[in-house]
Amino acid sequence: MAKKPKDKSGDCPHGVSRRGFFTAVGAGAIGAATLGRAQAAAGAPAAEAGEPTMVKLRINGRTHTILAEARWTLLFVLREKLGLTGTKVGCERGECGACTVLFDGIPRYACMMLAMEAEGHEITTLEGLMNGEELGPVQTAFLQEDAFQCGYCTPGQIMAAEGLLRTTPDPTLEEVRTGMSGNLCRCGTYSHIFKAVKKASELKKAAGR
């Protein structure tokens, strides 16, 4: 079993809740942080950007110390500040799952978490599943079963599958469906994703992981 997240702001065991997210950000920054619709009222007061603060992040076993604004999401920092672009951006509002990372071993949307919230937690991204240049078992299974088309949602799908298999090493089809239901694939490759998760379960067992 994965560790229970030590998240102070969220109250949802499998990811930060929207309420928790809003509480942590503060009302002023919400609009900016979520990059909401462009048609804000004309002349509305701009959000306070705030001073950047030092944030220490543990990502894929490495510690990164960066200066981050309070409103920066973990997703933004991963992609645009650290260049870890394996994690994709699909909606920035917790709906598509393209930005799924493991947060203390549990899949969570990096767009719904502030970088500063991630301090003190172990973050794993797609890059962290690699063994040097070798693919990890879930990645191998996705390759073999052709479980993607354009590949843009794939990193998130792989992280969701990785998280699922860490808690449920031998999932039933219904468990696979539920475990993968937070990750959208517009190319519509779900049936191959189901096969890939089963295959990954076998590969992980064979590798003793």
Place this chain on the structure above:
Amino acid sequence: METPKLYFIDGAVPETPAPSGTPAPWTETRVVGKPLPRVDAYERVSGTAVYPSDVLLPDMLYGAVLRCPHASARVKKVDASAAEKMPGVRAVITGATKAADLRWYHSRTVFTKLFDPTCRFEGEAVAAVAAETPQQAWDAVRAIAVEYEVLPFVVDYHKALEPGAPPVHEGGNRVGETQKYQRGDVAKGFAQADKVLEVTYSTAAEIHTPMEMHGCVARWDGPRLTLWESTQGVYPIQQRVAAVLDMPLANVRVIGSYMGGGFGSKLQADKYNIIAAVLARITARPVKLFLTREETFLCVGNRPPDEMRLRAGVKKDGTLTALEMTVVGTGGAYPAGGTSLVDWLVRDLYTCPNVRTESTDVFVNGGPARPMRAPGHPQGAWALEQMMDALANTLGMDPVELRLKNIPTVSQANEGQPYTTTGLKQCLVEGAKAFGWNAARRRSKGDGPIKRGVGVAAGLWIAGDGGPPATVIVKLFPDGSANLNMGASDIGTGTKTIMAMVVSEELGVPIERIQIENADTLTTEYATASGGSKTVPTESPAVRDAALAVKRQLFEIAAEELKVPASELRIEDDAVVSTKDPKANKKIAALQGLRRRGLIIGVGTRGPNPEGKVINPFAAQFCEVDVDTRTGQVRVLRFLSANDSGRVMNRLTYENTVMGGITMGIGLALTEQRVFDRQTGKVVNCNLHDYKIPTAMDVPAEIVSNPIDVPDPEANSTGAKGLGEPVTIPTAAAVANAVYDATGVRVADSPISPMRLVALLAAPGTRG
């Protein structure tokens, strides 16, 4: 109908020189057809594939666009003074900015300014910002004060035609004349019919919503512009951007690299390309400008919503006597094919001597449409294929039987020209057999509140033939490895993999030893955008032609060294071998002539399609659903698709494409619908929570692909026809027919939402 023109909005269809030969069709294949994983799978699952939205350049700024919040408005005043002074802001551009005073064309005939004072839909661009971070850019966008004169709007395409409706354009809300088609005499046809049915069907607007949002990174090097663009075709982007900015094509480089889905919405350049280029020019720094998910719902395309009144006449024995269809639909605020091709299946899918159609395309104050996976066809199938089901039911015939009764051998809509091949009959017969159709039809619907049913629907796709232009270069290195240079984008359909397989088939080079260049106008050869299910039938013959050009040169070299005539040589694995004497052979890597040259280059082009014939892919799909009659919830339990798309090039990616088309069709059938607020004309569901695409919970685990694997030797030298679109054409109609089979309720309007279905189940007189 010249199908390639569907995808060329920026001028005439270019042509390429004739190919170097007309090779015979493959009789057997060694590599082509195999279920091989993708050549770029490693990059896509490891995260090393750099998508345009992943591009990070030194000193890069971020762009954001201020969009009109009203369905119809006139921009009276834009005050950017506060925004310009905000932290991190490096440029604000508006309609008053000289560098942004550019002409934009929505279609060949309708021009506006880049930032036009007249905003005809919610989401039209009004101003833009470049700043050090995207957060600062959005802060500044919010700080721009715009004074709008809010104007009356119309978003309902029926109301748009009423007298006194607010005109979207001067001259009213009709997009040109009503389009009419006629053959035979429908009055006579209906008089001959034993049964006549008339139903009005409709489909809701769908949004493409590819997972990677639309956008680009723009960078200038002096007079030269480079765009990293998430696109289905780098060349159309280059053409439009160069035209709008009045630049030589040679100074506009568009890099496609990978891209995260398009489905037709990324075939063309967008205002954001120009905005990013202008911001980058003004600031002299690279600018990354990607839309937000909400923006992608408003301004980068949709599948037009259509209403289709269909009247059909049939004899007792199932012979169709007349079809009459009246279509009204909208492509939004600019000409965008709101009813385009909706009537095509009525004209062409089944034998019918008397057909009449009328299509009226209407302007509304909504985002302009773009081609979406088989433009017009899923809408047309929703109507025609439900009608076929209703006719079968009226006659007491099996729906598969009724379709088989009316299979055409010629394309009636193309003046009776024959199809090169048509597998429509086989799709229906073999599909029904593999699905267990007869047994499934006989099974009980269930005694409880949950009812089970099965449905069938068929279709064809007007294009899928491919054709010129296409130029491809194949290079053979002295160690026998190869390079494939092709400008076509792999939009997730496995294009690169299939083309590598073609090279491997001809030259024996293992797939892993073929390097493939990503679409880039600087480095790869001319290709049309990947759309219309035409990429494989267009590019694969050109790739084969290029590989054969290499092979000819290779054989000339080997002939000299083996003292065997070139005509008597063949390739076996990594060696050139005499067909007469197997002992006369030499490894490709050991050929001295190849070593001395260092490289063999083969140029391939795409020849024309046969004259006087029609090349279409065909499909039939079967599905099983259950319906909770208490809640109206529909579950799709299994699906089978039988496709005639000519030769199966890669069994694994083929199956994947089939599955994807079905998944998207399930969305059209059950959940997808853009919703306008009637009070404001704004779209109320601009996100993936309120606009629901199929998830892992909504698709059957069992989706079977049952290809009719018959190469089409007349179509082109690889025998392949298009697949990506025909796989989604019949899907929604098949689901609707299964819902009817389960419940006896005909849902004529998409989507079949629980709310709509329970209302129909409760209404008297809707069953039967």
